[in-house]
Amino acid sequence: MTDPRPKQGKSVFIRTYGCQMNVYDSERMAGLLKPLGYGLADKPEGADLVILNTCHIREKAAEKVYSELGRLKRLKADKAKTGGEMKIAVAGCVAQAEGPEIAARAPQVDMVVGPQAYHRLPELIAKAARERGDVLDTDFAVEEKFDRLAAREAAGPSAFLTVQEGCDKFCTFCVVPYTRGAEVSRNVDAIVAEARSLAAQGVREITLIGQNVNAWASAPPAGVSGDQWGLGELCRHLAKIDGIERIRFTTSHPRDMDDGLIAALAEEEKLMPYLHLPVQAGSDKILKAMNRGHNGEHYVRLIERIRAARPDIALSGDFIVGFPGETNEDFEATLALVEEVGYASAYSFKYSRRPGTPGAAMGKQVAEDEKDARLARLQSLLESQRQAFNAAQIGAELPVLFEKPGRNEGQLVGRSPYLQSVHVRAPHSLLGKIVKVKIEDVTPNALAGALSSKEEAAA
Ligand code: 5AD
Ligand code: SF4
Numbered sequence: 001m002t003d004p005r006p007k008q009g010k011s012v013f014i015r016t017y018g019c020q021m022n023v024y025d026s027e028r029m030a031g032l033l034k035p036l037g038y039g040l041a042d043k044p045e046g047a048d049l050v051i052l053n054t055c056h057i058r059e060k061a062a063e064k065v066y067s068e069l070g071r072l073k074r075l076k077a078d079k080a081k082t083g084g085e086m087k088i089a090v091a092g093c094v095a096q097a098e099g100p101e102i103a104a105r106a107p108q109v110d111m112v113v114g115p116q117a118y119h120r121l122p123e124l125i126a127k128a129a130r131e132r133g134d135v136l137d138t139d140f141a142v143e144e145k146f147d148r149l150a151a152r153e154a155a156g157p158s159a160f161l162t163v164q165e166g167c168d169k170f171c172t173f174c175v176v177p178y179t180r181g182a183e184v185s186r187n188v189d190a191i192v193a194e195a196r197s198l199a200a201q202g203v204r205e206i207t208l209i210g211q212n213v214n215a216w217a218s219a220p221p222a223g224v225s226g227d228q229w230g231l232g233e234l235c236r237h238l239a240k241i242d243g244i245e246r247i248r249f250t251t252s253h254p255r256d257m258d259d260g261l262i263a264a265l266a267e268e269e270k271l272m273p274y275l276h277l278p279v280q281a282g283s284d285k286i287l288k289a290m291n292r293g294h295n296g297e298h299y300v301r302l303i304e305r306i307r308a309a310r311p312d313i314a315l316s317g318d319f320i321v322g323f324p325g326e327t328n329e330d331f332e333a334t335l336a337l338v339e340e341v342g343y344a345s346a347y348s349f350k351y352s353r354r355p356g357t358p359g360a361a362m363g364k365q366v367a368e369d370e371k372d373a374r375l376a377r378l379q380s381l382l383e384s385q386r387q388a389f390n391a392a393q394i395g396a397e398l399p400v401l402f403e404k405p406g407r408n409e410g411q412l413v414g415r416s417p418y419l420q421s422v423h424v425r426a427p428h429s430l431l432g433k434i435v436k437v438k439i440e441d442v443t444p445n446a447l448a449g450a451l452s453s454k455e456e457a458a459a
Contacts, residue, residue, distance in 0.1 A: 018055025164210025282337030322371030
């Protein structure tokens, strides 16, 4: 049998598209390959293995993969000319959704591996070395994947931690329930073990991630009586780990924002006052057609309850314009909802027709130029809210977690509780620490501030 272990000194280049879950998965793939002798390359040229960890959420994201594969085909040929070999793997949601199509459209691809099968990458690499032609693995078996992944190395003071995967909500525009499968929660012990190991490596902030993170539910850990835990209990439990100073979670669904989680936001100081709670649209007719399971009024009342529980909370959201059947009046309802709620930041997209989803087959598709016009109006409103939120921080003292050196000498960059980047003149010794910063200025994409004199004296 071929020895799957390459000689020391092989290199893997991983390109990540899409959401935080893919960022997490890429990090895990790098960790899996390290014991096999693969070091991380910072460019695809000359790499022994190139992995594209792909996103299928919108057509543009999926198409990017095929253009990148065209470029890789040339790099693979260049490497072959010098007697070397470059293997190409497509991972992530395009792999899941279009596995056989990738094989047909891009014969330069050696491996296609779905998001629930990447723990088998070492076996696939060995198989691809033995066999010509594609090796395809797009099975669904989430628990097995997590069982098989070893402890991971932290890359900085802030880390993602997957607690939940998949989605049962079936919004009519969305491919996620098909690419990521049904909602599955990891158990408390596995999550705690990963969080402890991260904390021991200097991680101060964990972001619990899941496609529907607040649908997380699991039995309490061994020795603790009581019913199923929800995300609120999990957050309170993780807050007890020494070293973990900040906890975030994303992405939440309005339908799963239960009282336990709202109470945890109110009472647990380590939970950051920032919540990503997508609503997608403001019109009840469109929300119904999207199968969101709530109307605009329900969402606005929910935000009121959350704000009453945690007055300093800032909100972020996702929006889609031009869903089938969306009239100008429906779109105005989205603008009105944005005005009413007020967002600190947001993502907004033109509706993209995804094959196999109910939305793709709906009548009254909205013309592309109409979508462009609506997106521009929505984005200008959201941007003005974001700028106003940032400007309102001037003069405030915010705790900042320093994550990396800044571009200028003597400068560090960190994050405020609201995920804003903050640039500060500060010594290296403060990397990985949470320090009070007086905010003095805002630029379009960041805040700038100075250490308070007490912090400066201590540094
Ligand atoms: N078209 C446009 N945006 C989409 N999203 C999901 N599916 C689509 C689609 N077909 C957006 C939603 C979701 C975010 C991750 O991507 O706003 O919350
Ligand atoms: Fe997609 Fe809706 Fe599930 Fe979010 S809740 S992943 S938008 S189907």
